[in-house]
Amino acid sequence: MYLFTNDYSEGCHPAILAALTQSNRSQQPGYGADTFTAQAIALLQAQLADPTADIHLVAGGTSANLLAMAAFLKPFESVLAAQTGHICVHEAGAIEATGHKIEVAATADGKLRPADLAPLLAKSPPFHTVRPRLVYVSNPTEIGTIYSRQELTDLSAYCQANGLLLYLDGARLPMALTAATNDLTLADIGRLTDAFYLGGTKCGALLGEALVITNPALQPDFKYHLKQRGALLSKGRVLGIQFLTLLQDDLLLTLARHANALAQRLAQAVQDLGYSFLTVSHTNQIFPVLPYRVIEQLAPDFGFYVWKPIDAEQAAIRLITSWATPPEAVDDFIAALRAHSPAR
Amino acid sequence: MYLFTNDYSEGCHPAILAALTQSNRSQQPGYGADTFTAQAIALLQAQLADPTADIHLVAGGTSANLLAMAAFLKPFESVLAAQTGHICVHEAGAIEATGHKIEVAATADGKLRPADLAPLLAKSPPFHTVRPRLVYVSNPTEIGTIYSRQELTDLSAYCQANGLLLYLDGARLPMALTAATNDLTLADIGRLTDAFYLGGTKCGALLGEALVITNPALQPDFKYHLKQRGALLSKGRVLGIQFLTLLQDDLLLTLARHANALAQRLAQAVQDLGYSFLTVSHTNQIFPVLPYRVIEQLAPDFGFYVWKPIDAEQAAIRLITSWATPPEAVDDFIAALRAHSPAR
């Protein structure tokens, strides 16, 4: 059985294991003061073309999100998000647990645009309602779509004009940046947002996300938040070594391209067989709409989530590929899908 | 230069790297549902002789502490601790950040006894003062001392009699359990406390602590707390594989014995040279009191903290050994100390 359930089903890229092994006996200071972390941060600052970016390596995405929002917001300030946003659904109320309301906009494709935000800003009376302050977006979104350069530029401008911070959840940002239809660079992401995180866990690391704070007003004292919320690893080197490896020679992007390519190969086959999709995705998550009968026939051999019922006959499933997915697994799935699909 | 600064200066024991490498391609469910974690938990339950112990692997000690206290306590309940307790000093207010007051007792050796707790329980009037509910102890303490079986039994009985939970911070518990003067077993720890964590990070792992909840009333729904506070790793396997390795063949205890033995070799030499100690420690942290002049001469070649000024002439330093400390480094330190010490 092969799992297309998630992009965190395996361990890590072998280069990371090699780097961990090679550095193992080096004595280093703890809590992120090691030389590997310093090098990884310098490399990422260079790729962002922003030598003053404040960068912190943390263990996971929910941790990155809650740390950022808890640190950036005053108690009465709220977060604006698409209702499909990870923080709205699958973080067990982590943001609210830090005291902040999330105000949601319904959007068809998981992306936020200025027109989605405007109604959320029309508040009255003051101090009876929370004050919107931070816009949370994911790129790619939780349903595989990505922001264009123009879209993110417009959103960024709108946020600036309205006193809003723009925060980007980049759990799968490498996949967005390497999608066929992408026209954003990592430096664009840094420039257009106040803070974002670059995902490692879903892109070949054992664990780790790089939280990047580009807005200088949000940078001071961030390490206090990390420590206070239990997010500062004693052996920070574990994160430093991994990001150093992933950021060298564009390994991170290479792995993302692999994941995207295999997902798109799956998508092409799905489409060739006459099926449709829940959303148009050019990244490593695709959402084919299949008859329940077909889904049942695939289930014994392949792992995946049934994402959303469409009608009595069919549902959208989610297929995820990763840096670790072997092309053969994709071929097997395509063959099985073809075998179980009625002739057309 | 060799660092006796901490027991988290290196990576991990080679057996862990081997296990990570060997398991790397195995596809596993996330969030702790992997088979490695299941095996590690089963092994630990067996060693505890408690098949119903609720066990969660988390990334670090501050995280374990704050999760436990936030989950176990009602908002108005307080924590009682020795004033040297890690949670009182070096966790950046992590416990208070979850809303709970810590009430401290001054103790000379870092250990809490019923007589230290009694004055903290004499409260009045009700609902104007917090209600003491959880006693936090560390074993070994932050200054290297350990609890005897009798001491922990007495404390446990006192807690039970007074409606108090007993929680043990075991960041270096393997060192306590293998100290020459120890008479406690891991199963004793489980039986005498309501919850504790068994440290991995300081005992040969890259990261990871095993939080063990033995009191059934505290067990339900704990994973919600993990997720909500950003402490649930997607690749829970990373923690599972490490603990599985450390718990097999008593590797964890073997590594702790190594650390203790080298620290005691250092201590013996310190004593032989006529120096005293801040505390009597049989674990891997020792606190020799040395003349500032000697400290200055050691500093270029060895890393360590100057822990506490004693008088104008001398201070206590902290020396820590670990699973990774080579005997040669200890020999070098002893030779240097001897060389810098005045003839007596």
Add this chain to the structure above:
Amino acid sequence: MYLFTNDYSEGCHPAILAALTQSNRSQQPGYGADTFTAQAIALLQAQLADPTADIHLVAGGTSANLLAMAAFLKPFESVLAAQTGHICVHEAGAIEATGHKIEVAATADGKLRPADLAPLLAKSPPFHTVRPRLVYVSNPTEIGTIYSRQELTDLSAYCQANGLLLYLDGARLPMALTAATNDLTLADIGRLTDAFYLGGTKCGALLGEALVITNPALQPDFKYHLKQRGALLSKGRVLGIQFLTLLQDDLLLTLARHANALAQRLAQAVQDLGYSFLTVSHTNQIFPVLPYRVIEQLAPDFGFYVWKPIDAEQAAIRLITSWATPPEAVDDFIAALRAHSPAR
């Protein structure tokens, strides 16, 4: 100018001033241990036919709501509410500030029914999503509608069957209980909910709400929460004297009847002039839909909120009457509305 803006525009019913004056020199213990509070609680328990109801007098409605939810819920448990619910909109994120997510259902009339809740309970996977635990309803709702006995009974049964607590915000509960279409008693409210508060501030008191906890599991230690959140008044007598006055001789209900009657007189006139309403209200808040032109002509002489734009021509306004509204003010408004309305 006369304000129909709110039912808290004046001071308090003269009987309360008299009672405050009469009791002024009596020496009493603080923090709710005074005899007036004890008598008020006993009277309310009698009216609830529930001698074990745990009752706490607090200063305001937002305070009552946040205290209850913070005390009743575990950190990962959520609140379910209609999107018009006061806690969702006009409490500045008070509930989220205690750490809890509110999950909202869109309902046309501001009331929640089992069918609104069912979709919010269908959650997966466990511990990634918050766990629904408390259903918040207002009676009357924020748009003037009330629950029938059957509706509240059904909702209560659904909550019981699904492990949900039912909490009722009764800021204007006296108006609901005295509405022409009401068939609920105060004792019903106590019996069908786990906790609720009976409003005083909007019903003739200077300040004060009576929080009633009927579910024994939620009762212990509540005073600690009051104190810890700054909600325990030293001179608790101020609240006790007021509720004692309001609960004697049904003064509270008499005042509510007055408010309802005047609002209904306004409503009848609005209807007679051919206007419609945003919602059907039998309580002291009505929401006539008027042409902007008419609204502008009324505005210099009467205070009210423009509640909701309907189209380019008209909007719903909110008119509130209270225990203090003189019939003449209502007559004046009706006359003015008639004068400004086109002949039909």
Add this chain to the structure above:
Amino acid sequence: MYLFTNDYSEGCHPAILAALTQSNRSQQPGYGADTFTAQAIALLQAQLADPTADIHLVAGGTSANLLAMAAFLKPFESVLAAQTGHICVHEAGAIEATGHKIEVAATADGKLRPADLAPLLAKSPPFHTVRPRLVYVSNPTEIGTIYSRQELTDLSAYCQANGLLLYLDGARLPMALTAATNDLTLADIGRLTDAFYLGGTKCGALLGEALVITNPALQPDFKYHLKQRGALLSKGRVLGIQFLTLLQDDLLLTLARHANALAQRLAQAVQDLGYSFLTVSHTNQIFPVLPYRVIEQLAPDFGFYVWKPIDAEQAAIRLITSWATPPEAVDDFIAALRAHSPAR
């Protein structure tokens, strides 16, 4: 029986009842936007000689304290206080419940001096320990002592020099300002602190404290905090009318002088009978040290707290007088004490 237990045992000064009665029918906007509150604030600003002081009327002292600290501090910042401080003892952990650690200094007289603070500032390493940020003092202290102008000036200068905010709990500030040994003015308090509250509840009001924020950096958006924590009364007028009354014609200070004078009359008699005191107090709380035998004989006729055991024979009791204490009650107590005291 007469209670010297507290200064909140009675209702309020008759002038307040008169003002509430006289203003009762005036229609006013809610939430502190009423004209009475505006006038009270203007009057207080004038007395502070600070027209930009940001002033908020709240219901109680614990509420004022927690609101201020929660609003002024970042999550990792701590409060420094004397261990007798009200926030350390009798607020049920209210400050910690907002997430902030309180670091205490032991002081004999309840007052903080720069020398008490210095050891608390010597922290290391950064981000592992909380960062001290706000110094909490009470004037008078919880044991009746007061700050001199020089002491408060020195403390204020020390705070400024060390990046610390100075906050003063003035639950009984009127008594401090009218004590025989006082040389501080209300304007001094405003000038030397960043924020303070002026107590009403213990000084003749039914309820109410005036929180004064003089540091402009701390002023913005404070009302959001009030609302979010349930501290914003709908009928803000209730607080406004009371403070307007108390601030006119120096009524507040006149009432405080009355309380002080009666306490000092008690103190003189205690001293004349040869008894000592726990602390030297020139305000309305005194702490005579009496034999248990005498205490027992007084107890049936007078209410007071046994504050602190001194030895097997005697204890300190607390006697409090207030604006409402009749001179006759004091005479009765003195007569009784004399009667029960052995001839000397």
